Amino acid sequence: MQAVKNCGLCASGSFLKGRTDFLLARRNMAVLRMSAACVQLLKDKTSVLCNSSVHQRLILQCLPKVARSNAIPFSVGSGLCAVPFTQQVENLSHESLIRRASCLVTDSANTYLSQTTLALVDALTQYAKALHTLISLQKRYITSIGKLSPAEEDSIWQVIIGQRVEVSDRLEECKRFESNWMNAINICELSAEAAYNSGAEHACTATKTNLQVAQSKVEEIRKISKEAEKKLAETKAEEIQRMAEYASSIDIHDLEDVPEAYLRED
Structure with a gap:
């Protein structure tokens, strides 16, 4: 200026x-x-x-x-001013890539284990419920032996047979899901070992923890289903005994109705 x-x-x-x-x-x-x-x-x-x-x-x-x-x-x-700063190049060594891959394997294995565990637990729960329903029907029939008409007895037996079919179907479902669950257990064990060998100790520890939790849940529900199976076996034994007693009582009653002349020996 x-x-x-x-x-x-x-x-x-x-x-x-x-x-x-x-x-x-x-x-x-x-x-x-x-x-x-x-x-x-x-x-x-x-x-x-x-x-x-x-x-x-x-x-x-x-x-x-x-x-x-x-x-x-x-x-x-x-x-x-628009030129960005150069970013630090990540470590892309073989060890780091193997470690990352092992972590991905453990994540997938844990997901597979979680889904198969939920399916097996649900199947075992439904199987136990079906067993208890069958036990209840069996006990009701035992208490009414000799008191039902032929039509009523046939009706209750149709219900019992239908419930037995459902129990069989639930058992087959449990076996199918248990097979998938055992595969998941094996995969998790292998993935945990691979993660440990590659240096991913945290992934190995998490997988082993998930294995313990899944096994404890399945074992707990298995005990419930085993107890139900035991009660059903006891109910069947009681039914057989009750039917034998009822049959013997019928035979004795029939013998009492026979005239004395037919019972004498010549």
Whole structure:
């Protein structure tokens, strides 16, 4: 701005000798004013220059040749603002890749174990319920032996037979899910060993913990189903004994109704 003022004094003073000098001074003043405006714009819009190449070209067109030569290094330097920092390259050694793969295997094995455990526990629970229902029907029949009409006895036996079929179906379902569960147990044991050998101790520990939890749950529900099977066997033995007693009582009653003359020996 001081240069602008000095040029203004030169234009109004006695240093101008003629029309040519006056026009030259006016042109210099215009160039200086334009340069000052561009410098101020560059100062205010530095952030824009760092992100927009369009604005850079517009500003450079407004600058004179001398100013352009000085502005070019600035524009190149401002372009460096968008260059990201180099990220650290991850370790891609064979050991690290094997360790990661073993962790993925243990995750998949744990998922497979979880699903098969839930399926087996649910199947064993339904099997135990079916057994208890059959036990209840058997006991009801035992208490009513000799008190039912043939039609009523046939009806209750149809229900008992249907319940026995359901128990058989539930047992087959348990065997099918137990086979999948045993496969999951074997896979988890192998994956835990692989994780330990590869250095992924945390994955190995987590898999072994899941194995213990799954085995304890299945063992708990198995005890319930085994107790139900034991009660059903006891109920069947009681039914056989009760039927034998009832049959013997019928035979004795029939013998009492036979006339004495038919019982004497010749």
